[in-house]
Amino acid sequence: MSETRDPVELGVELLAHLEHGELSVADALDRIETVTTNPQVQREILDTAVMRGLIERENGVVRPRSQGSYVNFDSDVVVREGEFSCQRCGAAISTGHFVQFDGGELGPFGSTCIRKVLGRE
Known part of the structure; x- marks a missing residue:
């Protein structure tokens, strides 16, 4: 990050x-x-x-206002193994999901929280 x-x-x-x-x-x-x-x-x-x-x-x-510019899990989310704390819920996670934006990287998130942050749940 x-x-x-x-x-x-x-x-x-x-x-x-x-x-x-x-x-x-x-x-x-x-x-x-x-x-x-x-x-x-x-x-x-x-x-x-x-x-x-x-x-x-x-x-x-x-x-x-810009419908259709969603985060693509295949190209915009990087998954890394390691010891992380989820940035949303604070849980200890071994697999971190990081969203790649032009302004920087957002994360790590666990598998459930990444979906909630991006509005997939």
Whole structure:
């Protein structure tokens, strides 16, 4: 994982790749928390995604504007063996799933949490 990754860019990219037609702001924040738990940075991620036209945010609902740009498990997710802690739930895992974004790498996640973060469950 790169130490120079920009949490705002990673969070914006995560929101740009949402697979749901809409999410509650709470569910969007659940995903953003995998990037940062800092409320100011979370707000900046949401505001930046809206400003760039990647999502619409209205009445507590987030709607992605770029349908079809989902994360591809075959090409955008790298699996590594090792000793990791899941970035979403904190569990100890031996197989880490890392999402490759232009802004950096997001992870590690366990096999269940990667699906939840990407909206596959």
